[in-house]
Amino acid sequence: MSDPIENKSPQNSEHAAQQQQQQLYLRSSITAGIRRNSSVVYPVSKGEYPPVKRLDPMHKKRILVTGGAGFVGSHLVDSLMLLGHDVICLDNFFTGSKTNVTHWIGHPHFELIRHDVVDPILLEVDQIYHLACPASPRHYQSNAVKTLKTSFFGTYNMLGLAKRTKARFLLASTSEIYGSPAVHPQPESYWGNVNPIGPRACYDEGKRVAEALSYSYARQDNVDIRVARIFNCFGPRMNWNDGRVVSNFILQALENKDLTVYGDGKATRCFQYVQDLVDGLIRLMDSDVTEPINLGNPEEYTINEFAEIILKMVGEGKETTAKVVHLPAVEDDPQRRKPDITKAKELLGWEPKVSMLEGLRGTVAYFRSTLDDEH
Numbered sequence: 001m002s003d004p005i006e007n008k009s010p011q012n013s014e015h016a017a018q019q020q021q022q023q024l025y026l027r028s029s030i031t032a033g034i035r036r037n038s039s040v041v042y043p044v045s046k047g048e049y050p051p052v053k054r055l056d057p058m059h060k061k062r063i064l065v066t067g068g069a070g071f072v073g074s075h076l077v078d079s080l081m082l083l084g085h086d087v088i089c090l091d092n093f094f095t096g097s098k099t100n101v102t103h104w105i106g107h108p109h110f111e112l113i114r115h116d117v118v119d120p121i122l123l124e125v126d127q128i129y130h131l132a133c134p135a136s137p138r139h140y141q142s143n144a145v146k147t148l149k150t151s152f153f154g155t156y157n158m159l160g161l162a163k164r165t166k167a168r169f170l171l172a173s174t175s176e177i178y179g180s181p182a183v184h185p186q187p188e189s190y191w192g193n194v195n196p197i198g199p200r201a202c203y204d205e206g207k208r209v210a211e212a213l214s215y216s217y218a219r220q221d222n223v224d225i226r227v228a229r230i231f232n233c234f235g236p237r238m239n240w241n242d243g244r245v246v247s248n249f250i251l252q253a254l255e256n257k258d259l260t261v262y263g264d265g266k267a268t269r270c271f272q273y274v275q276d277l278v279d280g281l282i283r284l285m286d287s288d289v290t291e292p293i294n295l296g297n298p299e300e301y302t303i304n305e306f307a308e309i310i311l312k313m314v315g316e317g318k319e320t321t322a323k324v325v326h327l328p329a330v331e332d333d334p335q336r337r338k339p340d341i342t343k344a345k346e347l348l349g350w351e352p353k354v355s356m357l358e359g360l361r362g363t364v365a366y367f368r369s370t371l372d373d374e375h
């Protein structure tokens, strides 16, 4: 049955025209993608989709999410889709995965493009969330030169796109720009303590130059930028082979293996749940705040404490022989990290809603179910 609302008022004929335009845009951008950039665009299929809001054309935006098939990116894509926007998800699938966004493939508001941000791409967009870059130390150190290229050329290309289209640009920066911090907790005003020649430099310095590029484009070319400094984040859809502490410990505990603590385990981290982070990113994008903003959960744990929490949570009511073992310390591993989120609270009205323990229960359940699927 046709939608009665869609066929009546002038507003709705506008809506229909807009939809037609969107379809045209979709086709033209697909062609542009193939012809100019040799990018692969996935064919669409019919299916059931999560319920998206119907936005009026004035509020509907064309939003590009680079790294959109990654762990954080795919949750961001979900939220933007549910809000009713047109979303272009761009990923080279180095650490991202098609399965993270399969549920949107074929939806008329959604496009999936295989593309590496190191190469330029021509698209028409209103907002760019630039997340593309491996974030796990294991991955970003596995090809340090590529990480630097992604941080520099990837950000340069996306800022160029923002300049051309006058799109608002949000950089996913990181707590790693503070290095091994001499100030605790870390406010945005702290300039950091980074080893520029160490094994983490490809990421830390890469993200620092990405911030420097963003502010240079803002000053020189009036590009409308937002910078989020993201602290440790976890949740469903983390890769099994991610290598970061949350997924490592959960998988080890679920498989009854010893939990590998690097060094003495006295280093601290604060873990935020992915949905909180996504809410913070969207709030920042939709705000007027152009200074960098820390997004993180200030609940602080030592890695030893964290290991014990996981052992207890995963082992609940079950026989387990898993225990904590200490492996050699990792070079340049920051010894403490905790966000000062005063600015996020004051300027965005944002603070985490999900406690670390609550988020962890959901994440353990997710990993448990994926493990069950495997067997």
Ligand SMILES: O=C(O)[C@H]1O[C@H](OP(=O)(O)OP(=O)(O)OC[C@H]2O[C@@H](n3ccc(=O)[nH]c3=O)[C@H](O)[C@@H]2O)[C@H](O)[C@@H](O)[C@@H]1O
Residues within 6 Å of the ligand: 135, 136, 137, 174, 175, 176, 203, 230, 231, 232, 233, 234, 243, 244, 245, 246, 248, 249, 260, 261, 262, 263, 267, 269, 303, 330, 333, 334
């Ligand atoms: O999770 C994140 O969002 C952050 O993860 C990393 O930073 P890092 O804090 O070093 O991440 P992990 O590899 O999870 O390490 C956290 C702590 O746990 C320790 N660890 C990690 C893994 C493990 O198996 N055992 C273990 O003791 C590490 O040595 C470190 O002290 C990235 O570099 C950041 O960009 C990113 O924002």
